[in-house]
Amino acid sequence: xxxxxxxxxxxxxxxxxxxxxxxxxxxxxxxxxxxxxxxxxxxxxxxxxxxxxxxxxxxxxxxxxxxxxxxxxxxxxxxxxxxxxxxxxxxxxxxxxxxxxxxxxxxxxxxxxxxxxxxxxxxxxxxxxxxxxxxxxxxxxxxxxxxxxxxxxxxxxxxxxxxxxxxxxxxxxxxxxxxxxxxxxxxxxxxxxxxxxxxxxxxxxxxxxxxxxxxxxxxxxxxxxxxxxxxxxxxxxxxxxxxxxxxxxxxxxxxxxxxxxxxxxxxxxxxxxxxxxxxxxxxxxxxxxxxxxxxxxxxxxxxxxxxxxxxxxxxxxxxxxxxxxxxxxxxxxxxxxxxxxxxxxxxxxxxxxxxxxxxxxx
Amino acid sequence: xxxxxxxxxxxxxxxxxxxxxxxxxxxxxxxxxxxxxxxxxxxxxxxxxxxxxxxxxxxxxxxxxxxxxxxxxxxxxxxxxxxxxxxxxxxxxxxxxxxxxxxxxxxxxxxxxxxxxxxxxxxxxxxxxxxxxxxxxxxxxxxxxxxxxxxxxxxxxxxxxxxxxxxxxxxxxxxxxxxxxxxxxxxxxxxxxxxxxxxxxxxxxxxxxxxxxxxxxxxxxxxxxxxxxxxxxxxxxxxxxxxxxxxxxxxxxxxxxxxxxxxxxxxxxxxxxxxxxxxxxxxxxxxxxxxxxxxxxxxxxxxxxxxxxxxxxxxxxxxxxxxxxxxxxxxxxxxxxxxxxxxxxxxxxxxxxxxxxxxxxxxxxxxxxxxxxxxxxxxxxxxxxxxxxxxxxxxxxxxxxxxxxxxxxxxxxxxxxxxxxxxxxxxxxxxxxxxxxxxxxxxxxxxxxxxxxxxxxxxxxxxxxxxxxxxxxxxxxxxxxxxxxxxxxxxxxxxxxxxxxxxxxxxxxxxxxxxxxxxxxxxxxxxxxxxxxxxxxxxxxxxxxxxxxxxxxxxxxxxxxxxxxxxxxxxxxxxxxxxxxxxxxxxxxxxxxxxxx
Numbered sequence: 001x002x003x004x005x006x007x008x009x010x011x012x013x014x015x016x017x018x019x020x021x022x023x024x025x026x027x028x029x030x031x032x033x034x035x036x037x038x039x040x041x042x043x044x045x046x047x048x049x050x051x052x053x054x055x056x057x058x059x060x061x062x063x064x065x066x067x068x069x070x071x072x073x074x075x076x077x078x079x080x081x082x083x084x085x086x087x088x089x090x091x092x093x094x095x096x097x098x099x100x101x102x103x104x105x106x107x108x109x110x111x112x113x114x115x116x117x118x119x120x121x122x123x124x125x126x127x128x129x130x131x132x133x134x135x136x137x138x139x140x141x142x143x144x145x146x147x148x149x150x151x152x153x154x155x156x157x158x159x160x161x162x163x164x165x166x167x168x169x170x171x172x173x174x175x176x177x178x179x180x181x182x183x184x185x186x187x188x189x190x191x192x193x194x195x196x197x198x199x200x201x202x203x204x205x206x207x208x209x210x211x212x213x214x215x216x217x218x219x220x221x222x223x224x225x226x227x228x229x230x231x232x233x234x235x236x237x238x239x240x241x242x243x244x245x246x247x248x249x250x251x252x253x254x255x256x257x258x259x260x261x262x263x264x265x266x267x268x269x270x271x272x273x274x275x276x277x278x279x280x281x282x283x284x285x286x287x288x289x290x291x292x293x294x295x296x297x298x299x300x301x302x303x304x305x306x307x308x309x310x311x312x313x314x315x316x317x318x319x320x321x322x323x324x325x326x327x328x329x330x331x332x333x334x335x336x337x338x339x340x341x342x343x344x345x346x347x348x349x350x351x352x353x354x355x356x357x358x359x360x361x362x
Numbered sequence: 363x364x365x366x367x368x369x370x371x372x373x374x375x376x377x378x379x380x381x382x383x384x385x386x387x388x389x390x391x392x393x394x395x396x397x398x399x400x401x402x403x404x405x406x407x408x409x410x411x412x413x414x415x416x417x418x419x420x421x422x423x424x425x426x427x428x429x430x431x432x433x434x435x436x437x438x439x440x441x442x443x444x445x446x447x448x449x450x451x452x453x454x455x456x457x458x459x460x461x462x463x464x465x466x467x468x469x470x471x472x473x474x475x476x477x478x479x480x481x482x483x484x485x486x487x488x489x490x491x492x493x494x495x496x497x498x499x500x501x502x503x504x505x506x507x508x509x510x511x512x513x514x515x516x517x518x519x520x521x522x523x524x525x526x527x528x529x530x531x532x533x534x535x536x537x538x539x540x541x542x543x544x545x546x547x548x549x550x551x552x553x554x555x556x557x558x559x560x561x562x563x564x565x566x567x568x569x570x571x572x573x574x575x576x577x578x579x580x581x582x583x584x585x586x587x588x589x590x591x592x593x594x595x596x597x598x599x600x601x602x603x604x605x606x607x608x609x610x611x612x613x614x615x616x617x618x619x620x621x622x623x624x625x626x627x628x629x630x631x632x633x634x635x636x637x638x639x640x641x642x643x644x645x646x647x648x649x650x651x652x653x654x655x656x657x658x659x660x661x662x663x664x665x666x667x668x669x670x671x672x673x674x675x676x677x678x679x680x681x682x683x684x685x686x687x688x689x690x691x692x693x694x695x696x697x698x699x700x701x702x703x704x705x706x707x708x709x710x711x712x713x714x715x716x717x718x719x720x721x722x723x724x725x726x727x728x729x730x731x732x733x734x735x736x737x738x739x740x741x742x743x744x745x746x747x748x749x750x751x752x753x754x755x756x757x758x759x760x761x762x763x764x765x766x767x768x769x770x771x772x773x774x775x776x777x778x779x780x781x782x783x784x785x786x787x788x789x790x791x792x793x794x795x796x797x798x799x800x801x802x803x804x805x806x807x808x809x810x811x812x813x814x815x816x817x818x819x820x821x822x823x824x825x826x827x828x829x830x831x832x833x834x835x836x837x838x839x840x841x842x843x844x845x846x847x848x849x850x851x852x853x854x855x856x857x858x859x860x861x862x863x864x865x866x867x868x869x870x871x872x873x874x875x876x877x878x879x880x881x882x883x884x885x886x887x888x889x890x891x892x893x894x895x896x897x898x899x900x901x902x903x904x905x906x907x908x909x910x911x912x913x914x915x916x917x918x919x920x921x922x923x924x925x926x927x928x929x930x931x932x933x934x935x936x937x938x939x940x941x942x943x944x945x946x947x948x949x950x951x952x953x954x955x956x957x958x959x
Contacts (some may be wrong), residue, residue, distance in 0.1 A: 052554055074553035087551035091569045100565075101555035148555065317728075 005030045005155055005188040006051065011060030011070075013046050020046040022213040028156075028190060033182055037192045038201040038209035039235070044192050045160065047209070051190060052081050052158050065155055071191060075104070081151035081158040085165065086141045088133035094120070094144050095129040101152045116340025120153040122181065132241050139170045143177065150185060159191045163198065175201055194238050200224070208232055226270040228358055233283045240286065240329050246278045246359070254359045256282055259323035263299050272361055286332035288356035291317065291348040293340065301350040303329055305342050310335055317342060319350075364631055378789075385785040388778045389801065389841065396838045397804060400815030405629070408622030419623035429607065433627070436604040439518075439593065440586035443525040447582045448575060450526065450714055451533035455574070455710045458534075459541035469715065471946065476718040477531035478942045480899045482919045485595045485936040487721035488524045490668035490728060492596075495737035497724060521597035528592060533578040540574025555563060560680025564673045580639050584632055588808035592903065595923065604628055605810040611816055612906065625811040632808060668722075705724055722939050729932035735925060757934065764898055766829060767914060771836035772894035776880065776886065778837065779844030779893075786845065787852035802842050805897070809902040812838065817906035827909025835903040840893035847892055849886030863955040885951040891949050 006028040013021040021043045028034050036044035049055045051062065053074035062070045069077045080101075088097050098119050102112035120126045123143035133141055142162060149157050161180075163171045179202060182189055192288055193199055199206050200220045208215045208223060208231075215224055216232045228235040233241060244256040244265075253268050267282050274280060303321035310316075317331040329350070333339070343350070411418040417891060423429050458469050476484075491497050492514040499511040514520055514543040544567065552562035597603075604624060611621040732742025751757050768786065770907040785791075804812065816835050825831030855878075863877040864870070879886070908917050915938075922931055 054550055054553070073558075074550075075556045075558055079554060081551065081554040083547050083551055085545065085547060087545060087547040089548060089552075089566055100552070100557075104556040104558075104561060105550075153557065191401075 004025070005032070005065060006190070007063040007066075008051075009061055010169050011047070011050060011057050011062060013050060013057050019212050020059075021050070022211075024214055024215070025216070026207065028188055030155075031186045031188055033179075033189045033191065033202060033204045035051065035193060035203040035206045036209060037193060037196060039194060040214075042209040042212075043212040044147075045210045046212075048158055048160055048190065048192050051156070052079060053077050078155045079158060080152070080154035080156070082142075082145045082149055082160065082162045084161045085226065086133075086145040086162075088141055088145060088148070090133055092132075093129065094125075094131050094133070094136070097133065097144060098148045098151050098214075101148065105152060111318075115151055117145075119147040122150060122184070123147045123177070138166050139174060141153040142166065142174060146181065149338070150187070152169075153185070154187070156188045158191060159189065161193055162191075163193075171198070178202065191295040200236070208235060210235075213335050225358070226268075227283065227358060227360065228271040230281060230362065232280075233358070233360055238330055238332070240284045240289065240324070241281045241327075241360075242284070242324055244280055244282045245361070246274045246276050246280060249274050249276055253354060256280070256359065259301060263301050265301075265352070265357065267357035267359040268355055269359045273359060274359060279362065281362055283360055284314065284352050284356060286330040287314075288327070288352055289331045290333075290351050291319075291331055292351065293346070293348060300345050303350055305344050305346045305348060307344065308342050315339055319348065380777045381789060382785055382789060385781040386797070387908060389845075392778055392838060392841065393800065393803065396816060396819075396834055397807070397812060400819040401625075401807065401811055402619070402815075404622045404811065404815040404818060405626050405755075406622070407618045408620075408626050411619055419619040422620055423623050423627065432602055432604055435601065437631075439521060439525065439601065440583050440589075442522060443529060443586040444579050444583040446526040447529045447533040448523065448537075448578050451530050451537060452571075452575065452716075453707065454530075454711050454714050455534045455537035455541055456571075457707055459544070460546065467950070469711075471950075472719050473531050473534050474946050475748045475943055476722070478895055478899075478946060480546055480916065480919070480935075480938055480942075480956050481528055481591050481902065482899075482916055482923065483725070483938050485524055485530055485591050486919075486923055486927065486931055487725055488520065488527065488596055488886050489923075490522050490720055490738075491724060491734045492523070493736065497738045506741065515596060516598040518597070518601055521601045523595050524592040524596040525586060525589065527718065527721065528589075529582045530714075533582050533586065534929070536578040536581050537571065537574040541571055544570045558681040558684065560684060561677040564677040564680065569669075569673065576639065576642070578959075580635060583635060584806065585807070586809050587628065587632060590810070591749055591920075601934075605808070608810050608814060609905070612661060613816065618818060621814055621948040625732055625808075625814065628808050629811060632806065636806060643672060677705050692734075720937070725932050725935045725939065729929060729936040731929055731932075734929060736929060736932065747929040748929050751933050751937075754930075755912075756785060757915075757930075760885070760913050760915045763829065763832075763912060764915035767832045767836060767842050768894045768898040770829070771840055771897040772831040772890045773836045774833060775840040775844045775893040776890050777827060779841045779889070780848050780886065780906055782841075783845045783848030783849045783852060787849045788857070799803070805842050809839070813902040815907050816903060826907060827912055829912075832904060832914065835907050836897035836900050837893075839900060839903065840896040843896055844889045847889035848882075848885060851882060855882065888949050888952050891945055891952075895945060914940060 005051055005246045006026070008024060008026040010023045010025065011021065012019075012023040024043075024047065036047060038044045046055070050057050053069065053076075056071060060070065064077055064079070088094075089100065092100065095113070095116055096115040099112045102115060105334045107115070110167070117126065117129070123146055125140060125143055125147075128136065128140065128144070130238075133144070136144065159178075163174050166208060167172060175198060178189075179253060191199075191202065203220060205217065205219055206223050207217045215235075216228050218226075220340065223232055223236050227236065230241065233239050240361055242258060244258045244267075246254050247264065249254040249269070253266055254274055256265050256267055257263070258265055265282070299322060301321065303319035304326070306318040306320050308315065313335055315335045317333075319329040319331065321329060325356050333351075386690075390716055405435070408419045409415055409417070454469075454473065461469065493499070494511040494513070496514075498514060499508075502508045503511065547572065549567045551563045552566045553559070559563065587603075588605055590603060590609060593601045593603045594606055605628075607626050608621050611617045611624070619762065660676070727740045728736055728738075730743050730745070730748055731740035732744040732746065733740070782801065786794065786801070791797075813835075816838075820826045820831050820835075825834070859877055859881070860873050863873040899916060901920055904914045904917040905920065908914055913921065915934075919931065919934060922928070
């Protein structure tokens with residue numbers, strides 16, 4: 001078995017003057033769960049439909065299990081696809097829907113019935129075989145769509161925002177279901193979503209897309225802790241981005257000057273090497289910022305309290321400061337009875353560990 | 363009982379019942395007096411002879427084989443028309459439904475243009491086209507396929523061509539309303555599941571489009587069975603259809619009883635077809651909404667198995683045919699992203715649309731010819747036929763009358779139909795589907811039966827030959843279209859806007875005036891246009907109810923065209939064609955404006 005299931009090189013799609021997908025390279029390993037994440041219009045759905053063979057690329061090549069399928073028809077690729085609205089055939093029963101791909105592969109009827117029953121077991125809905133799609137709830141339709149895809153064991157399953165239409169609780173449950181099925185089958189899954197939390201929860205790797213190109217490709221932790229660009233830093237999770245100037249650069253980090261050179265702070269650097277004097281942004285996640293009442297001896301960043309909110313397990317503090325511009329600074333810490341009673345308008349000093357901050361070139 | 367003794371709840375219930383009655387009453391009254399009563403009267407007449415109960419009319423109907431043969435011919439012509447109109451309409455509807463909005467509108471324009479063009483104009487176009495010196499014969503001669511002009515007119519073939527041409531737009535539009543509701547992802551999903559394009563079409567798309575096919579078939583069949591224009595103008599004596607017999611009986615012999623007997627027969631056939639349809643598919647599929655039934659019919663049993671086998675066969679055959687085509691594997695090809703948008707498909711649809719549009723367009727050069735013959739190609743250039751038309755008091759009177767009647771019945775149909783649409787779209791009540799069926803009955807009952815019944819009624823109350831009589835008659839025909847258009851508009855209307863207005867302090871009438879009607883304006887106007895166009899092209903009722911002298915435009919057209927064909931008619935046709943094109947353009951602008959809001 002080849003270690004790389006899907007290999008895309010230089011794949012590109014244009015609609016007139018509009019570039020839906022700039023030349024893109026991507027490799028997906030066997031059994032991997034890869035998520036294409038991005039805002040609408042970022043090219044993630046274009047890329048997915050190119051992989052499915054539902055649209056044709058303008059340039060580039062695509063190999064599935066080492067076979068060139070760049071311009072091949074969807075039915076010639078070893079893929080399965082779960083559509084956003086499930087696309088269950090309304091005139092067929094659940095059992096007929098699931099047996100459809102087997103019928104298309106000329107599997108004999110008895111064998112097809114057996115396999116369809118197994119697939120239904122897999123999604124834990126064996127009692128629904130004789131129902132029509134219209135009679136099922138959204139979550140059930142979703143699972144049937146999944147079963148219809150798994151039943152012929154395609155080497156790649158493509159999923160186009162499959163949980164978009166479900167409510168939050170059901171979505172959380174289905175995320176676990178999909179993960180479980182992925183584990184049991186070991187199939188490669190390419191998953192499209194615009195929900196960053198969903199992407200973080202489910203993926204082995206995330207391919208974050210923006211403006212028709214890949215912004216960054218890596219594990220959820222890579223993208224969260226080591227973003228290469230402002231877009232990545234901003235898109236994944238909550239973030240504070242401060243303007244800063246590089247005052248010294250070493251191999252594993254930089255020293256920064258903030259607040260018009262008044263304050264000095266450290267940060268890690270994972271992207272392109274930075275030069276002294278370069279204007280950059282520094283990313284600090286809300287939970288990595290700590291606050292203290294009053295000021296300290298060494299010069300430090302200060303900010304005024306705008307608002308305090310208990311959001312559940314986290315308490316969030318919104319601060320304003322001249323060095324941060326118009327955007328409020330967010331600080332988060334575990335909700336606790338011992339939290340001091342911050343007053344609105346109170347001045348606090350801000351700190352962070354150099355390892356928790358990331359310097360990002362603009 | 364005094365009002366004080368009633369609980370507020372029952373007062374409220376009473377008021378709402380009163381409101382429902384008020385909304386629905388005008389329409390009920392109109393249909394009862396001008397549709398149910400006259401038609402019932404006519405049907406009753408068939409059982410009387412010289413004032414006594416008798417079956418003489420029915421004995422006459424079945425006495426000789428003449429009328430039975432006419433019945434059989436009518437059925438034969440209608441069935442073949444249905445078959446061809448649906449077959450030819452399917453690819454057009456399929457392609458249009460799959461296109462993005464912009465391209466869709468431009469293709470749809472040609473279908474609508476044909477749909478709204480007068481049947482008379484189109485029949486006349488075919489007379490000219492298929493004549494001894496017409497375009498078709500000239501073309502065949504020029505290509506050397508024939509040596510002498512052929513007799514193409516007045517045959518089964520010419521009748522078929524004309525009728526299919528006339529009813530194909532109806533078939534296309536009916537199928538389109540169903541196809542547009544089919545999720546385009548379904549055939550795509552079939553492709554990703556391993557189905558070849560042929561299998562994806564026959565096993566997934568086609569079964570889902572079947573309700574549309576059935577709805578189109580029934581609409582075409584019911585319309586065709588009541589046709590007389592095309593068989594009369596394009597057919598020979600052997601293509602006489604049953605409605606022509608009714609006309610003869612009424613106009614020449616005033617034999618009401620016999621006309622009634624034929625009407626009974628016609629009505630039974632039509633109702634039987636509808637009953638069969640309802641039994642198989644449910645009438646609700648006709649309005650384009652998906653069937654209410656949760657389970658598709660015949661999901662089990664031998665008919666399902668047989669259908670499955672046929673579809674499998676078709677799928678295999680199509681896929682194997684496609685596999686025979688030369689294929690360059692792994693090379694960049696212009697494979698259509700959407701199944702069924704291939705060049706071949708475009709080609710077929712282009713030819714079909716040309717078949718729909720070209721005949722009427724060919725009238726235009728002929729109307730500017732300087733010779734009196736309608737031979738192809740036209741010779742010379744002159745405005746003389748237009749001048750003749752504008753100087754003819756007959757044509758001008760007919761035009762004025764048609765405009766007055768059209769506007770009158772348009773307004774009346776709107777006034778009566780809109781409240782009824784509110785009632786049907788907004789309120790919950792028992793017998794709603796029955797009410798809807800009743801409202802649609804002027805479309806279902808063959809026009810000829812309504813016309814003859816109305817004529818009998820009008821003759822007794824002195825409405826024959828009056829403008830009022832025509833307006834009333836046309837209103838009956840136009841009102842279902844108004845109700846359907848307005849119901850569709852109301853379904854898209856967000857009633858929360860009314861609630862918002864009321865929460866802001868507007869009283870019900872103020873809400874209607876300042877919020878509801880301004881938003882519905884475009885819908886109201888387009889339903890008016892719909893009603894106006896229906897009246898403007900109405901011939902059957904006018905044929906009787908306009909009396910001998912004061913004819914409408916279609917009646918004048920009919921009288922002229924049955925007497926002799928002249929370039930003046932080509933000039934009139936051109937004017938009507940341009941007028942219709944303008945109407946569609948205006949209606950389309952209105953629709954876009956209402957969507958843009």
